[in-house]
Amino acid sequence: xILLDESEWQIAAGLAAAAVVAAIALWLVLRKRxxxxxxxxxxxxxxxxSGRLVDGMLLDVYHVxxxxxxxxxxxxxNYRIAGVDYECSQDISALREVVAVAEVRAGFPCTVRxxxxxxxxxxxxxxxxxxxxxxxxxxxxxDDPDPLDTSHLRPxxx
Numbered sequence: 001x002i003l004l005d006e007s008e009w010q011i012a013a014g015l016a017a018a019a020v021v022a023a024i025a026l027w028l029v030l031r032k033r034x035x036x037x038x039x040x041x042x043x044x045x046x047x048x049x050s051g052r053l054v055d056g057m058l059l060d061v062y063h064v065x066x067x068x069x070x071x072x073x074x075x076x077x078n079y080r081i082a083g084v085d086y087e088c089s090q091d092i093s094a095l096r097e098v099v100a101v102a103e104v105r106a107g108f109p110c111t112v113r114x115x116x117x118x119x120x121x122x123x124x125x126x127x128x129x130x131x132x133x134x135x136x137x138x139x140x141x142x143d144d145p146d147p148l149d150t151s152h153l154r155p156x157x158x
Contacts, residue, residue, distance in 0.1 A: 037094065044126035051113035054079050056124070056131070059087070061104045073101055079112045081119045088122050099125050099132065109133055 034042070056079035064072045070093070078087040092099050111131030114122035124131040 040091070040094070041127070043121070044123055047113045047115060047121065047123050048126045048129045050115070051123070052116055053131075054081055054112050054114060056110045056112035058104065058106050058108050058110050058124075058132075060106050061101060075099075075104070075124055077110060077112060077124055079114070079122070081114065084119070086114075086119055086122070088120065090123055090125065092125055095125050095127070098127065098130055104132060 056077050058075070058077050060076040062074050062076065064074055066072050072091050073093045074089045075092050076087070076089045078085060080086070092101070110124050110133060112122050112124055113126075113129075113131065114120075
């Protein structure tokens with residue numbers, strides 16, 4: 001049986017440590033990084049699962065030319081949390097199956113999902129969820145057959 005002295009153990013431990021550091025560095029260099037679309041999809045999913053809801057207002061739908069030649073469809077909206085007004089935009093180009101851009105109307109109310117603690121992180125539309133409303137809410141109408149009848153205003157009558 002061969003026994004190693006202390007300096008040989010130090011050399012072996014140093015080589016093992018260097019091998020571990022080299023393996024970690026190689027993994028960091030060669031690993032698959034998520035694309036920008038995957039990061040944005042994960043952000044939307046996070047907000048759908050854990051975001052809080054607040055009422056907002058659609059301000060505009062506009063198009064922006066990206067650096068790579070694509071045309072991005074942006075949704076501009078605002079909302080108020082704890083007395084602070086926020087104005088944000090969301091790229092809805094990848095959500096064409098969820099949003100019919102021609103039917104989005106500026107000035108309509110919407111529901112916004114935001115991250116508590118970071119209210120700037122917000123969305124109006126995601127896969128499987130939409131804060132867009134189809135129209136303005138309809139208030140119930142009350143039929144009053146005789147507008148001159150004020151009997152319902154007098155106590156004890158009616």
